[in-house]
Amino acid sequence: MGDIPHRSADAGTGGPHVTPGHARSAGAALSVDPPVTPLDRTPDGAGGHTDDLDPGAGALGGGALPRRRALDAERVFQGFTMAAGMAVLGVIVAIAIFLVARAVPALNANTANFFTYQGWLPNESEPRFGIGALAFGTLLTSFLALLMAVPVALGVALYLSHYAPRRVGTVLGFLVDLLAAVPSVVFGLWGRDYLYGPVRDLSVWLNTYLGWIPIFGGDGPFGRSILLGSLVLAIMVLPIITSLSREVFLQTPTANEEAALALGATRWEMIRIAVLPYGRPGIIGATMLGLGRALGETIALAMTLGIVSTISINIIENGGNTVAANIANAFGEANDVGRGALIASGLVLFAITLVVNMTARAIIHRRREFTETAA
Amino acid sequence: MATRIEATNVTAYYGSFKAIENITLTVEPKTVTALIGPSGCGKSTFLRSINRMHEVVPGARVDGRLTIDGQDIYARDVDVTAVRRMIGMVFQRPNPFPTMSIFENVVAGLRLNGVRRRSVLEEAAERALRAANLWDEVKDRLGKPGAGLSGGQQQRLCIARTIAVEPQVVLMDEPCSALDPISTLAIEDLMFRLKDRYTIIIVTHNMQQAARVSDRTAFFSIERTGEPGRLVEYDDTQKIFSNPREKRTEDYITGRFG
Numbered sequence: 287m288g289d290i291p292h293r294s295a296d297a298g299t300g301g302p303h304v305t306p307g308h309a310r311s312a313g314a315a316l317s318v319d320p321p322v323t324p325l326d327r328t329p330d331g332a333g334g335h336t337d338d339l340d341p342g343a344g345a346l347g348g349g350a351l352p353r354r355r356a357l358d359a360e361r362v363f364q365g366f367t368m369a370a371g372m373a374v375l376g377v378i379v380a381i382a383i384f385l386v387a388r389a390v391p392a393l394n395a396n397t398a399n400f401f402t403y404q405g406w407l408p409n410e411s412e413p414r415f416g417i418g419a420l421a422f423g424t425l426l427t428s429f430l431a432l433l434m435a436v437p438v439a440l441g442v443a444l445y446l447s448h449y450a451p452r453r454v455g456t457v458l459g460f461l462v463d464l465l466a467a468v469p470s471v472v473f474g475l476w477g478r479d480y481l482y483g484p485v486r487d488l489s490v491w492l493n494t495y496l497g498w499i500p501i502f503g504g505d506g507p508f509g510r511s512i513l514l515g516s517l518v519l520a521i522m523v524l525p526i527i528t529s530l531s532r533e534v535f536l537q538t539p540t541a542n543e544e545a546a547l548a549l550g551a552t553r554w555e556m557i558r559i560a561v562l563p564y565g566r567p568g569i570i571g572a573t574m575l576g577l578g579r580a581l582g583e584t585i586a587l588a589m590t591l592g593i594v595s596t597i598s599i600n601i602i603e604n605g606g607n608t609v610a611a612n613i614a615n616a617f618g619e620a621n622d623v624g625r626g627a628l629i630a631s632g633l634v635l636f637a638i639t640l641v642v643n644m645t646a647r648a649i650i651h652r653r654r655e656f657t658e659t660a661a
Numbered sequence: 662m663a664t665r666i667e668a669t670n671v672t673a674y675y676g677s678f679k680a681i682e683n684i685t686l687t688v689e690p691k692t693v694t695a696l697i698g699p700s701g702c703g704k705s706t707f708l709r710s711i712n713r714m715h716e717v718v719p720g721a722r723v724d725g726r727l728t729i730d731g732q733d734i735y736a737r738d739v740d741v742t743a744v745r746r747m748i749g750m751v752f753q754r755p756n757p758f759p760t761m762s763i764f765e766n767v768v769a770g771l772r773l774n775g776v777r778r779r780s781v782l783e784e785a786a787e788r789a790l791r792a793a794n795l796w797d798e799v800k801d802r803l804g805k806p807g808a809g810l811s812g813g814q815q816q817r818l819c820i821a822r823t824i825a826v827e828p829q830v831v832l833m834d835e836p837c838s839a840l841d842p843i844s845t846l847a848i849e850d851l852m853f854r855l856k857d858r859y860t861i862i863i864v865t866h867n868m869q870q871a872a873r874v875s876d877r878t879a880f881f882s883i884e885r886t887g888e889p890g891r892l893v894e895y896d897d898t899q900k901i902f903s904n905p906r907e908k909r910t911e912d913y914i915t916g917r918f919g
Contacts, residue, residue: 452719539759541754541756542758542759544752545757545822546758548712548749549745549749549773549823550774550826551773555773559761559773560758563761
């Protein structure tokens, strides 16, 4: 449409404006210098403020160019930003040193294999602890949570961005953001006291009719299970994934949406060929952020899982534990080795998160040829 | 293949703003019709009314009657996607799907129609790209992203994408305004060839272009800002550019106004 502002079509009109700038003599370049503050100005006295800002006047004719100041706002700001950047690096290094220094003695004291032993008994006189069950529980709850949350989140995001009337979209979007602001301990309490009943009933039903599938097997008791923890986790990551995906979907170029519609696409087909492919890297990014939150979620899982450190793919029986939930539950009564062991588990969690993030980046990168030109 | 379009008292709104009022004209099959006029006179709005793209904008609607071969495209039981498949559109800025390869872009419309057979798609893609005069330039890199082509090539890719579904009418909304003169020439040549098979309606700000490519020209104008656009004069292109009936048309094409 002619009435809609178009970006690069107008780019050429910049041309004519450039010429007067050049015509105004080389002095024009000086005006780029940052404005002088009164303090800085004292050395060259009357020389002055106006000369700096008005290139046409005598700055050049006077012979001496205004000198570069030793300490100006530009450098101060540059130094500040660099210091801020370095501070992050410093903090990360300090944390890494602390974690490793505390974890190594505990790992040395471990009488069982850290990677294969299922159990967490680091406070005994012969400490035995293994990360396997915890890491497995962490990955399983997070995976199930994403499995439940992502389809719903994408549905909500598409509804908000492409289907809902504007006013409904705004209100609903606000509610979704509100959901993200609920503290995780509240989710934990709610899951434990309210969601527990329905999940237990559902688990019994699943066990009765689908018990031949290993994940729904077992003899009970049911309810305080991986399923309950994942469900609470899913609700917690839903708002992150929803609001990020919605932002991405809203950024789909109108031109591409119209191209699809003009080819005779229905709304859903338009979403399929224009909106989703364009938003793909954003969807992956949003999912990974959700996964990051799920992997690290502590208190809600500590309150809803059965806290049993064994590797089991059964998702409905009481049980399950995760690295973060274990830290929260075991830290209070841990002795020195116990704390070191928990810190070691924290390092493993950090490594898992790192691998997940790098995988996500690799996925986003793979089709860069197509997505970069999209901008 | 080509089709007559009749507009009767077409009035289009954006919310409460009336963008065009009582446009009545008939477009003959297998001709190129140019819509010209100053900015904001509603020629793009009218163009978008013809394939029901106008109503995509929230709050926008169309009154009046628009028929294609006698069928009212705004009739209550008409499937809007079928209308758009019959009446293709090329936009002002080239808009290939950025995540798709050249090949996928060309066959996007066919895939929407449910064509799945690879051989059929490949044949159709080659046919459309040849018709759009792009085949020789891209035949060795059909798997590369469509957005990696030059602006002129992208626009021809969009034309290929539009004609791949074999529409009866092709609407073009200032298709050359973002292109350099050489790409513009390529697209104009293309229009000349396409009119053997399609009815083409083009919106352009370029008077020479209108004079070069079109058989008929419609001049739209507005009284002043805020007023709806109206059709001032519609006639053979030659007549419009040599001996227009209306004073306002003459003023516009000679550059005295607009």
